[in-house]
Amino acid sequence: MSDFLVVGECVADIVRVAGRPDVPHPGGSPANVAYGLARLGRRTALLTQLGDDPAGELIGAHLRAAGVEVLGDLGGPGVATPTAVVTLDGRGQASYDFDVRWTLRPVGTPPGGVRHVHLGSIGAVTEPGAAAVRDVVAALRHGATVSYDPNVRPALMGPRAEAVPRVEACVALSDLVKASDEDLAWLYPGEAPPQVAERWLAAGPGTVVVTFGGEGAVAYSAAGEVRGAPVPAKVADTVGAGDSFMSATLDALADLGLLGGPSRARLAALPEPTLAAVLRRAATAASVTVSRPGANPPDLTELSAALA
Template sequence: MARVLVAGEALIDVVRRVDGSVEAHVGGSPLNVAVGLARLGHDTELATHIAGDPYGALIVGRLGEDGVQLVPGSDTATRTSTAQATLAEDGSASYEFDIDWRFEQQLSPDFGHFHTGSIAAVLQPGAIQVEQAIRAAREHATISFDPNARPSLMGDPHDARAQIEQLIGLSDVVKASDEDIEWLYGQQASLDAVLALWARLGPSLTVATRGPDGARVHLARTGEFADVLGASVDVVDTVGAGDSFQSGLVSGLLDAGLLGGPDSRAALRGASLTDVLPAAARAVACSAITVSRAGANPPHREELPS
């Protein structure tokens, strides 16, 4: 099976709960995706930017526990980045970041799929380096991208949208939340219209998540849309839910042979809804399990419904 390379930020989430308690957890959207993929049985490596400090050691330990390989050169930062996550009564989280993002590793072309997104895609100087890596990786790997908008870091939505659409055009699969789309395109934006717009830029499959209501899926080739229903669960918090969805989606498409290299790119381009919906259903299941417990704690493969 194709090796997966995930590129992006790894950081420490300092979580402040409603009861006043404070906890430190390993986090970062790309790291969460890498851990989720490894737990689902995929050979996964992470290219990131951390320091050799105590927070960096926590991250290295977490990756080791879950079998994620750290790409050499990922530990050259002067400090490990942090995010202050404040939880609301309903379990939702708001974030403030202290991020230093650079992407200077020399990647060996031994992976079949490349995933990136979130802060790594827009925060300079690393963002331009990520884009260059994607352009090189397209020769031998499929690409997935999750904008995972962070308004406090991304500035003006119009400026962020230009960079995000550039990366969408280089991707085979794009997933975003309805909240991401609203921030990027405004409250009146139609999910279907945005998914169709993105499909015209290049991806074969575009997906919008809708929290407890599941997800909306769009195929570029046929122009079809489909809904995947959400699962009914008791929500503890939503930290890492979108990342877990992303892991499940990529995992399902890898297992179906629709991601993992140039031949898989062609297969995805010709796929039907019947071909892709099982992967979307796996993604919903992964997200539901994650929100049912505290923190960004994605499921192992054996936890998924058979």
């Protein structure tokens, strides 16, 4: 049995900074989460699409080098590896221009099962591939816990009125949801994050975590609100910071034995001190990631040193 199955897209991030040559980096939110989990020593499989092209070769080698098992549509006819031009401003903040098609075919679940399934971003809401993602989650949810990160990309989400129900369907399937304040602002203009978190909790998840960039994060659950302080960092860029936060959150919960279907009730009843420790670990991982270029999360040794 694998610890984690991550389902979603890979994207070749072409990082563009004024006055410098373009540099391709392996990316895509689900792929970054899988890579981050493997770097932390977790047995992780990624169900995705990769084309038989240079970008696909780059991403595949990157993932396998960390120990990720890559599954799904790999080099099939008509499959091209998605790309995104990532433009960095003077503060290292990233904006994106995507060329992404998500057409994941129906696939079987990994033999032996998994303890936890993570889904998110484009792959969870973009048809026709999103239907295959939902089928995988439905097939595994009895025995596995589920997490979700909407990782909103407005250019690819379609009209808000259509995107919100798709996001909320994923929220309802999940035990843990992480979203940024920017995600929530696009999905629910004018609503405060606590209001959205309360509504999402009523839909099914035991915990909703909202990140606020350099201002830290807040976890909402039956225990109330738990605030996680930001961890200072000298920012090279913010690419992959939220994904690193997600990987470290799941890694912390795995350490606590809180993943897997039989642990669902305990995961939903996390006490405040435990949630605070999870947020600190996650924020520390994100701080390491933003301190260096690209989606480059810490390995276990680096994270342990940063926490110390």
